Amino acid sequence: MTTTSPTKTQDIIDHHDKHMVVNIGRYPIALVRGRGCTLWDAEGKEYLDLFAGFGAGVLGHCHPDLVAAVTRQASQLWHVGNLFHTEPQGLLAEAIAKHGFGGRSYFCHxxxxxxxxxxxxxxLFGRAHPGTQGPRFKVISxxxxxxxxxxxxxxxxxxEKVRAGYEPFLEGFVNVAYNDLAAIEAAIDPKTVAILVxxxxxxxxxxIPVEGYLAGLRALADKHNLVLIFDEVWxxxxxxGRYFAHQHWNVTPDVMTLAxxxxxxxxxxxxxxxxxxxxxxxxRVHHGVAHATTLGGNLLSMAVAATVFQVIERDNLLSHATALGAHATARMNAAAKSIPAIKGVRGKGLFLGIEIDPAAKGAWFKSTKEVVDKCLEQGVMINGTQNVVLRLAPPLVLTKAELDRGLDVVERVIRGS
Ligand SMILES: Cc1ncc(COP(=O)(O)O)c(C=O)c1O
Structure with missing residues (x-):
């Protein structure tokens, strides 16, 4: 299959800029094809994808089993609405319950x-279990x-930057320091109903949570009759390296969210x-529809998502992610010995952060941006967050050879050689 496109990069960019809201700054790259952990732009330049589109491409690009699942479903049934039952929704809900903590799923987008x-x-829980001052609604995050x-x-x-400009705000939210149980406890008042972390x-x-943090959240939720919500979207x-991150610490939430x-x-x-x-x-409990969305659980998405779990299980991708994550961590820790700008490496499985120090001896960059841009120029996609943390979240199907090829570039770029 050809890797070039009849439409050139600049034409694709111009087309975007003419017709789309420019809500996000994009790289001047137009991608046209993907396979596994490789992407190609309109001129055929190849990229190694170590970020998987913010982690969403968990099995890489055009995984054959996902292509087969979506193709099969596409020729059978797409959408019927929430008034009817369909098998793919039940199959995905079953997979999430089986690999998680049981529970019932609600699907959205x-x-x-x-x-x-x-x-x-x-x-609704806070209404059903009011506090001394009436229904509880406050969420601590x-x-x-x-x-x-x-x-x-x-x-x-x-x-703050995420909500800037959108006042007046919805009430009932408080943000406290992460990894600080005392801060959570201090924020709990008679109106508090949930902890979201x-x-x-x-x-x-x-x-990464310090030892005892998640268990401490569970204990606080139990003590104050709060709903413990773990956001497992990332x-x-x-x-x-586990189906869900809370399993590393053996702490079960009341609610888990995924995307x-x-x-x-x-x-x-x-x-x-x-x-x-x-x-x-x-x-039947709520006496009406408590929450719903028209296309939630649409059958193409459901067929693919159920297959994601089958492939992870069949191909032992949890242990693969664990092994590759350990390898990457060891490599970057070793590199840190000779590159002062690498301050530390943290993460679990294939969710890795490399903290860099722009003030370190020999550092040629001011923030992650220059490092990420240079890696891109050299054909490797990574990401930066909080100005000093390089993030790697490649597809779980990444091979060790691909990982090493990517890390060679990342190391070289940080070193500035
Ligand atoms: C932990 C977490 N929760 C929720 C979201 C929001 O997900 P979405 O962008 O699909 O709305 C994100 C997005 O990055 C996230 O990282």
Whole structure:
């Protein structure tokens, strides 16, 4: 199959700029084809993809099993609406329950959408279990978190810049320091109903919970009758070497949200709720539709997402991600010995952060931007966050040879050689 396109990069960019809202700064690159961990631009230049479109391409580009699943489903049935039952929805819900903590799934389209559902469910819980001052509705989340850009989720997101300009704000949200149980406890008041936390902060810089943090959140939720919500939008579906990141610490939430990887590149959001709370969305309990969206659970997305779990299990991708993550961490730690600008490496599985120090001896860059741009020039896609953390979140099907090829470039670029 040809890797070039009849339409050239500049024409594709001009077309975008003429007709689309320019809501995000894009690289001057137009991609036309992908296979596995490789992407090609319109002129046929090849890129090694170590970021998988913010982690969503969890099985890489055009994985044959996903292509087969979507093709099969595309010729059978696409969309019938939520008034009918369909098999692919049940199959995906079963896979999430089997690999997670049981629970019942609600399907939507994105991470923000899934968190919005979780917050609404928590508010119903707060109404069913009021505090001394009436219905409880406050959600505690953490500084540097990211939970989405809808009106509720931008409030839960612990980054002011995400909500700048959108006043008046929705009330009932408080952001406290991550990895600080005392800060959470201090924020709990009679109106508090939920704690919403990413088990590993993604946009915040691949921040790992200190030992006892997640268990401490569980204990606080139990003590104060709160809904514990883990946002696994980044960390779910094998990304960290377990199906879901909370499994590393053996702590079970009441609600887990998924997006990105679960759809394998198609838009899927999931809110999976355990028995303490799931029934509050039951229309027979709520006496009406508590929450829904027209295309949630559309059959192309569902068929692909169910297959994502089958492939992860069949191909042992959890242990593969664990092994490759350990290899990358060891390599970068070794490189740090001779490159002072590498401050540290953290992560789990194939969710890795390399912290760089622009003030270090020999550092030629001011922030991650220059490093990411240089890697791109050299055909390797990575990402930067919080100015100093390079992020790697490649497809789980990455080979060791591909990883080493990518890390050779990353190391060379940081070193400035
Ligand atoms: C942890 C987390 N939750 C939620 C979201 C929002 O997901 P989406 O962009 O699909 O709305 C993101 C997006 O980056 C995220 O990282």
């Amino acid at each position: 994105s991470g923000a959408d899934a968190n919005e559902a979780a917050i609404k469910l928590a508010r 953490t500084v540097h978190s990211f939970h989405g850009r809808t009106f509720a989720t931008m409030m839960a997101t612990g980054q 990413e088990p590993i902060q993604g946009e915040g810089g691949i921040n 960390t779910g579906c094998g990304r960290t 990105k990887g679960v759809g394998g590149g198609l838009p899927v959001g999931v809110m999976c709720a355990g028995p303490r709370v799931a029934d509050l969305f039951d229309h």
